[in-house]
Amino acid sequence: MLKVGAVAPPIDAVGSDGKRFVLYEQPGLCSVIYFFPKAFTPGCTAETKRFRWNYNELTLAGAGLLGVSTDDGTTQCDFARSLKVPFPIVGDADRAICRAYDVLWPLLGVAQRITYVVSPPAGHLPGAPPRRVVEAVFHHEVNITAHRDDVLRFVNAKFQAARPR
Numbered sequence: 001m002l003k004v005g006a007v008a009p010p011i012d013a014v015g016s017d018g019k020r021f022v023l024y025e026q027p028g029l030c031s032v033i034y035f036f037p038k039a040f041t042p043g044c045t046a047e048t049k050r051f052r053w054n055y056n057e058l059t060l061a062g063a064g065l066l067g068v069s070t071d072d073g074t075t076q077c078d079f080a081r082s083l084k085v086p087f088p089i090v091g092d093a094d095r096a097i098c099r100a101y102d103v104l105w106p107l108l109g110v111a112q113r114i115t116y117v118v119s120p121p122a123g124h125l126p127g128a129p130p131r132r133v134v135e136a137v138f139h140h141e142v143n144i145t146a147h148r149d150d151v152l153r154f155v156n157a158k159f160q161a162a163r164p165r
Contacts, residue, residue, distance in 0.1 A: 013092075031065075040082075114138070
């Protein structure tokens with residue numbers, strides 16, 4: 001698992017919404033990237049529904065949202081459509097994104113339930129790609145509600161701190 005302060009690996013993938021998601025081009029206060037093991041399982045369905053229920057709150061605070069699992073793209077599209085998910089979900093069948101973010105369970109080969117909050121692009125040299133840094137890491141395999149609540153608390157605190165007084 002990546003630690004706070006680590007440079008977030010780039011993500012460039014087509015999401016369930018049919019659009020290309022490029023992490024380093026995402027605007028806003030931060031990007032929330034949540035990893036989950038498999039679509040259509042009870043825990044992953046519950047987690048995705050909770051992020052769907054709070055999508056507007058996250059968006060209004062300036063956060064982007066992306067879900068990633070080790071399913072293929074077709075499964076992710078079916079999953080997103082069945083849950084009416086308003087944010088992109090990416091299938092990572094080759095596990096390249098999951099490996100880069102160090103979220104794979106050993107032996108099982110599926111993603112752990114880990115969420116990263118990634119900063120907006122940080123200062124960089126002209127002509128160099130912007131860096132994005134991990135600002136927070138949340139890992140709850142069983143208590144999905146606590147997982148989502150931790151993310152909301154962090155994003156809301158970041159939003160409040162960024163507001164002019």
